[in-house]
Amino acid sequence: NSFCTLLVADSSRVVHPNVTKKSRTPQEKHTKHSMLRRSVSRFCAAAAAGGAANAPAEQLVRSVYMDFQATTPLDPRVLDAMLPFWTEKYGNAHSRTHEYGWVSEQAVDKARKQIADLIGASPKEIFFTSGATESNNIAIKGVADFNKANKKHIITLQTEHKCVLDSCRYLEMAGFEVTYLPVQKDGLVDLEKLEAAIRPDTALVSCMFVNNEIGVMQDVAEIGRLCRKKKVFFHTDGAQAVGKVPIDVNKMNIDLMSISGHKVYGPKGIGALYLRRRPRVRVRSPISGGGQERGVRSGTLATPLCVGIGAACEVAGQEMTRDTAHVTALSNQLWNSLSAELSHININGHREKRYPGNLNISFECVEGESLLMGMNEVAVSSGSACTSASLEPSYVLRAIGVDAETAHTSIRFGLGRFTTEAEVAHTAAKCIHEVKRLREMSPLWHMKMDGGEINWRK
Incomplete structure (x- = not known):
């Protein structure tokens, strides 16, 4: 993106309240703004490289962040505004x-x-x-x-x-x-x-x-x-x-x-x-x-x-239209990839009246915590909350009628402004692989596939 290039090139713009500006040595300037440059480069690498969003999933090195409902990364433009203060x-x-x-x-x-x-x-x-x-x-x-x-x-x-x-x-x-x-x-x-x-x-x-x-x-x-x-x-x-x-x-x-x-x-x-x-x-x-x-x-x-x-x-006001289109496209990509390869999965909550960047999905006959451990290269949240060494199903999922066992199979995928197509593809592939692996080991899954009924105790 153009703003990324601009910030990297002009990240030394810091104005002192006084009229005159104190001169600094090159070393001082480098130290002062190295943090901003690293942050800008990190968050904007995909855009600045041109086409990184379509890079093969195998090229992804860092853990993929898919938890934008928990927190969002600082936009480089925001960091630029904050630094002088x-x-x-x-x-x-x-x-x-x-x-x-x-x-x-x-x-x-x-x-x-x-x-x-x-x-x-x-x-x-x-x-x-x-x-x-x-x-x-x-x-x-x-x-x-x-x-x-x-x-x-x-x-x-x-x-x-x-x-x-x-x-x-x-x-x-x-x-x-x-x-x-x-x-x-x-x-x-x-x-x-x-x-x-x-x-x-x-x-x-x-x-x-x-x-x-x-x-x-x-x-x-x-x-x-x-x-x-x-x-x-x-x-x-x-x-x-x-x-x-x-x-x-x-x-x-x-x-x-x-x-x-x-x-x-x-x-x-x-x-x-x-x-x-x-x-x-x-x-x-x-x-x-x-x-x-x-x-x-x-x-x-x-x-x-x-x-x-x-x-x-x-x-956010400037980017809202673009962000919405971007997140909607990625949400559709993720759901289409998962639903094409996996059966017995469900989006929790209303399908249309929702923010597209939040996908809470239940995977039948898969323990959510096991899926999280298997997807250790992807940062997502489980539908369950671990508190005081005891495992309790999400009260939100229980409130919408999801039984306790199914609530334990739920994963929340959070998409945002800096999520790329490559990250979504990597996440989908990793999730599909782990769900199939866990189901292959699950007696409940094989019972379900053989036509047996599973009565979850609520």
């Missing part, structure tokens, strides 16, 4: 008595606008946090606490992220009542049941935009319409959606939305919370301190990280 523009954005503080404050304000522009909001509605987990906590606990005098009922889904579910459980211990709505077998919530669950004392509905595990996309606009009609605040966890699908918080009637930096090719440790101003959404902050972020989230802002998430959102 680590080394030269290091002022505290809250220091308003000198130039260093002014420069950082301007950078933070710019980042706030970049995020707002991506989701159709006002910069005054964007509040920086440490990530989507903190944003979810502030949104859910903050709205509940502020409205607890008259409204002590919360609605959420059984398939929400753990930080949302745990926040709701915390509120239950504080005397709130929480309705955990089930979802249908395709992962979508029944809108009629959602509307029926809203009560006069309901303070908030919290519903994830794109599910992190199965990629299902809820009808956020319709949920927002229902909540606005019922005069109930609507919060959505947008960590897996922002920068990947078009979002307009006004048209969708979203009152609060959580955003994560590292899910949109930005840095880790930074996120944002969108809080609507009209009609105004008020929260009681769980963090006490200096009153930064207009009292919503106290604490000194990490200017480089704010710059990073802002730049990532700007790049």
Whole structure:
């Protein structure tokens, strides 16, 4: 890509807040920017080489990254924007008595606008946090606490992220009542049941935009319409959606939305919370301190990280159409390759109403952990979670009606901006080989092929 070549050639562009620029020796310049050059070369090698995306799978040396729902690599353009704020523009954005503080404050304000522009909001509605987990906590606990005098009922889904579910459980211990709505077998919530669950004392509905595990996309606009009609605040966890699908918080009637930096090719440790101003959404902050972020989230802002998430959102807006087409093509390539060679496999969740970069697939009669071990050259996630030395099936898969045994056979494939055709081909070939190998050793598979019935114990 042209931007890769540009960054490699011009990665020494760092501007000091002062008018004059200190001269450096060639060795100092080389040391300062060697990290940027290595990062740019690593992420853009395929594009810069021209045709590397179509290279044979055998030529792939590094482990293939197919876990873009867990985190995304830093886009080189984002790194380029951040670097000066680590080394030269290091002022505290809250220091308003000198130039260093002014420069950082301007950078933070710019980042706030970049995020707002991506989701159709006002910069005054964007509040920086440490990530989507903190944003979810502030949104859910903050709205509940502020409205607890008259409204002590919360609605959420059984398939929400753990930080949302745990926040709701915390509120239950504080005397709130929480309705955990089930979802249908395709992962979508029944809108009629959602509307029926809203009560006069309901303070908030919290519903994830794109599910992190199965990629299902809820009808956020319709949920927002229902909540606005019922005069109930609507919060959505947008960590897996922002920068990947078009979002307009006004048209969708979203009152609060959580955003994560590292899910949109930005840095880790930074996120944002969108809080609507009209009609105004008020929260009681769980963090006490200096009153930064207009009292919503106290604490000194990490200017480089704010710059990073802002730049990532700007790049996401520019690349969204291309990213969507790219990821859709690769998703189709992966599924077509697997389904052509393997029978008894299934995509978990709705086939159409989903983000294409997330493929959660069940492979009958194959243990997911064994498949992961066999695919050690590919970074993917299992549908199971290992906690406290015990193996538990995914609660998301169980919520959509997948039995415990089948849930253990599920693998999540995550595709993204930097995934190549060669990586998908390599992943498919490796997965097909391992599934066939494991099934060949499985008595259950041979029983199934011989016409015997397997009754999984749920």
